[in-house]
Amino acid sequence: RKEVxxxxxPFNVPEGATVAFNCTxxxxxxxxxxxxxQDCRKEPKLLMSVYxxxxxxxxxxxxxxxxxxxxxxxxxxxxxxxxxxxLCVVNKDTGRRALTFGSGTRxxxxx
Amino acid sequence: DxxxxxxxxxxxxxxxxxxxxxxxxxxxxxxxxxxxxxxxxGLRLIYYSQIVNDFQKGDIAEGYSVSRxxxxxxxxxxxxxxxxxxxxxxxxxxxxGQNYGYTFGSGTRxxxx
Numbered sequence: 001r002k003e004v005x006x007x008x009x010p011f012n013v014p015e016g017a018t019v020a021f022n023c024t025x026x027x028x029x030x031x032x033x034x035x036x037x038q039d040c041r042k043e044p045k046l047l048m049s050v051y052x053x054x055x056x057x058x059x060x061x062x063x064x065x066x067x068x069x070x071x072x073x074x075x076x077x078x079x080x081x082x083x084x085x086x087l088c089v090v091n092k093d094t095g096r097r098a099l100t101f102g103s104g105t106r107x108x109x110x111x
Numbered sequence: 112d113x114x115x116x117x118x119x120x121x122x123x124x125x126x127x128x129x130x131x132x133x134x135x136x137x138x139x140x141x142x143x144x145x146x147x148x149x150x151x152x153g154l155r156l157i158y159y160s161q162i163v164n165d166f167q168k169g170d171i172a173e174g175y176s177v178s179r180x181x182x183x184x185x186x187x188x189x190x191x192x193x194x195x196x197x198x199x200x201x202x203x204x205x206x207x208g209q210n211y212g213y214t215f216g217s218g219t220r221x222x223x224x
Contacts, residue, residue: 004153032210043201043215044154087153091210097161098144098169099213103153 001026004102006088012108017078021105023088024070033064035073036087038104044087047073078109113138117202117216123224124189124196132187132219134202140214141207143185147171148199157200160185161207189221197223 005024013019025033033050048055050062050071061074071090075082088102115136124130136143142161146154146169156169160179174193179185185204189196199220203213 008151034212036212041199043218044213045215046212049212089212097142097207098156098159100156101146101154103151 002102003027003092003100004088004090006102006105008103009106010108011105012110013078014110015078015080017109018074018076019078019107020072020074021086021088021107022070022072023102023105024068025088025090026069027090027092028066028069030069030090030092032091032099033062033071034089034099035060035062035071036089036101038085038087040085044101047086075107078107080109080111083107083109115202115204115214115216117200117219119219120217122219122221124221125224127191129188129190130221132189132200132202132221134185134187134216135183136185136204136214136216137183138204138214139182140204141182142205143179144203144205144213145169145175145177145185145187146201146203148201154201157187196221 035047036044037047038044054063059076063072085104085106087104092100118133144159145157158177160166176188201218202216205211205213
């Protein structure tokens, strides 16, 4: 099983749609969770951290389910500019102080 | 403005050559990281450093070397022992530890010719 697993997509959605991505992680001891956005041939950029109680930033909502070991990202009212690859990121274990990245889910928002 | 600068943006290496990728940050971050990304794949950790003069191997350290002589700088050398070095190399930094998200540089694309 991969340490961080994501559906690669692509998810093709029309403008204005709501879309959700899930990500599963293998290490139950993981403590930190993030969503990053990566545009084609660019560096990843931090979209949002994921907190235990869930958190929202504008049109973006992140949720954490520790029992089932997955995190989710919900995007409401999709814009063309949301088209990108979304990377799920967790800390692998508390012994190694570096983050582990999923392979990403590609989103294509269509006019 | 604070940030991370990677250079060069594009690099071509001949077979058997060592090349060094530069990474400089002025964010006053303690920790710095090197990742490699292959097409259609996620980022894989090469090396990381939590403090000056100390660094640890990541998942794919073979064929790479690093140094951390200054807080601001974390250069990566791709040696001739790295058999498949063509990739997108990303340097990142944060305040230290896995509880903080990273700030990334804009990356270096290395191609073996």
